[in-house]
Amino acid sequence: MFEPQSVDDRYNFGGASLNNCEQQTVMNSILALRRGPIRYRRNAMIVCEGDPTDYILLIVKGVIRSCKTYRNGSRGIVAFHFSGELFGWSNDPIHSLSAEAAAETLVLFFKRSALLAAALRDGRIATYLLATTTNELRRAQEHSLLLSRLAECRVATFLTDLSTRMGDTNYLDLPMAHYDIASHLGLEIETLSRSITALEKSGSIARVGGRRALFLRDRASLERMSD
Amino acid sequence: MFEPQSVDDRYNFGGASLNNCEQQTVMNSILALRRGPIRYRRNAMIVCEGDPTDYILLIVKGVIRSCKTYRNGSRGIVAFHFSGELFGWSNDPIHSLSAEAAAETLVLFFKRSALLAAALRDGRIATYLLATTTNELRRAQEHSLLLSRLAECRVATFLTDLSTRMGDTNYLDLPMAHYDIASHLGLEIETLSRSITALEKSGSIARVGGRRALFLRDRASLERMSD
DNA sequence: CGGTATGTTGACAGTGATCAAGAAAGGTGG
């Protein structure tokens, strides 16, 4: 099941509040507990709502959507997670959300109990986990604010945030499907499509090539919509 | 400025993943660092967006709204915080959100640097902070899901959640103004008012007395809307 | 007892959802 592979310091644990040296030490302590990686194909279920919270995930490569499925089959996407992000920490014994591969994805696993024990022993590990969770919280808060705004603004903000998060070039190759983006933004895909078209017509963005790639032509105007 | 008062174990640090005994120890360590409490009148600004994140807050009594103010003066409310909740932890040097009293409120303060130092020294303290932050994250996630649903459903869910959070009786004296609830739910106050009226007409809730108190007459039907 | 802040109700407009059709991209097998 698990296929170990060499782990080097390419792994970036995004945004902890420790200094680099400490972060390195913490990272090594944590990585010593790893299992995996495992590869998932697009749309594969990685963690299901209701599964025990025995493992924490670290994304090596790809994109995961964290989502909830309603009775009627519709899906709400709480967040996307990218390479280098650690998530799935919980206080409860079972997951309240599913984690699914939004694209081809490679994932490392960490036993929750081992991490917790390490955290109690070494405050730096706990502090590191606290920092990543605090980051995620802030993202969730900003996202909930976003959902009260107009469709075009939600899309513009999503695009600039995504671009920043993925390396800050103005060429943006959307790694997930439109229907995933739409769910995440609380929109239908038709509205998402229309919003993209509107941004294109206003000159803020341009479609590139045949695939779902975009060029952020006027980032300032996109960001102006987000205030 | 700070008016120390006796601190006893009435303070409940809501939802940590430590056992009771450990939680008690941690609580005492944390409380030893307290400053305050300070009293705030309704609508008073406690922390302003952009303020340094030097202090963490513990609500002794009352309700705080965590919110963002836009250029046009409108306000988005990310969350409400109640008695016993600790919040305001951040990775950044400045707050991204304001904290304002949504009702008469009493607050204790903790120096962030002292808490962080204590957390690095004692993994249980860090783990405790991690648990409260994880709770807050989960709430924020569920809230963002809620915002994609119909107005009446948002209101129904808000009411049952609030009732549960405030002690689980079916009499619910709303501690904050309707306009705060509306902002929190991404609605206008007119829509909130209409939704409450609709829930009342359907028999799920009833208004009580002259003040903003409600009786959850059919909790099951309210919860059925939330799936 | 007024005066202000807050909440309710109605009429109408605007945004986004839904339904429907078609176009483009990606994958598969010949």
Added chain:
DNA sequence: CCACCTTTCTTGATCACTGTCAACATACCG
């Protein structure tokens, strides 16, 4: 490499939900 099929995306027409504007009612506060 092309034909064919499926999945994903785009566009249009219509409808429902919520926002906006306006008037009024009620609670709150000196």
